Amino acid sequence: MAEMQRKREKEKKKSESVDILGSVLDKVTKEQTQPHSPDLKQIHAEASRASISQPTAQPKIHTPPISVEPTLVKPAHLQPGTVDPRVKPVLPAWVGKPWRWMVPEDPQLKQQWLTTWGEFMLDFARVLNFHVLDLQEVALVYPFQNPLLKKKLTLPQLVLISEYLIEIEKAAWWDDEKTRLRVYWKTLKSHTDELFEYAFQNGYDMVTMFDIVKMKQSWSSLPPPDIRNIMKLMVESKRATWADSDRKTIQFIYE
Numbered sequence: 001m002a003e004m005q006r007k008r009e010k011e012k013k014k015s016e017s018v019d020i021l022g023s024v025l026d027k028v029t030k031e032q033t034q035p036h037s038p039d040l041k042q043i044h045a046e047a048s049r050a051s052i053s054q055p056t057a058q059p060k061i062h063t064p065p066i067s068v069e070p071t072l073v074k075p076a077h078l079q080p081g082t083v084d085p086r087v088k089p090v091l092p093a094w095v096g097k098p099w100r101w102m103v104p105e106d107p108q109l110k111q112q113w114l115t116t117w118g119e120f121m122l123d124f125a126r127v128l129n130f131h132v133l134d135l136q137e138v139a140l141v142y143p144f145q146n147p148l149l150k151k152k153l154t155l156p157q158l159v160l161i162s163e164y165l166i167e168i169e170k171a172a173w174w175d176d177e178k179t180r181l182r183v184y185w186k187t188l189k190s191h192t193d194e195l196f197e198y199a200f201q202n203g204y205d206m207v208t209m210f211d212i213v214k215m216k217q218s219w220s221s222l223p224p225p226d227i228r229n230i231m232k233l234m235v236e237s238k239r240a241t242w243a244d245s246d247r248k249t250i251q252f253i254y255e
Helices: 002-033 040-053 107-127 155-167 188-201 209-214 224-236
Strands: 132-134 171-173 180-183 206-208 240-242 249-252
Touching (some): 107 155, 188 224, 209 224, 224 240, 224 249
Antiparallel strands (some): 171 180, 206 249, 240 249
16 A cells, blocks of 8 residues: 555656656747847947948939039130130131131232121120130131141231221220230120119129129120229219229119
């Protein structure tokens, strides 16, 4: 009897041990199969390492286009032998004829030669907004120099054309050496009229010579003496008065 009691107790303990072992195994299995909560510090550390080892794609930034005011250039700034895009529309039809670079001996033909070259020189200055031309620089620019035809106007020929423009009151020598020519493709009165309209439309009350230059209009690149002259014309036409005793500032009169 006692022997049977000991046997049952031994089997009970064995069963309890199996249950405990099974419980332990279940717990271990669950811990291995169930996801554990992430460690934030570890995530940040891994993210930092990833950002260093692999560059991230940068977002595209939209940059609005920048409007740039066209720069006034001198003939010397134009590439020799090339055609400025602004000049192309005013190129004469005879630009491909070699004999146009030779001065005719016949007086009537010579006059036609002067007229056609003189008109083009004015158009050339107008589209490029030049008011003073350096003839030595102009001689290097197409079509005054035409590399396709291997022709070019000489300095004496350019002087001849310049004197024709002076004769018809469209130009004046700007130096005693006769190398720089002031061309009048627009009269000072026209510049004065346009300046007054521009000032009215843009709300100018008074302006100095410096203000006129900063406007970046056709009159802004005029030689300083001519800017003073259009200020005088503005006062003489009673569309402005002098705002200072030095006569360097004018105040507009809008009726």
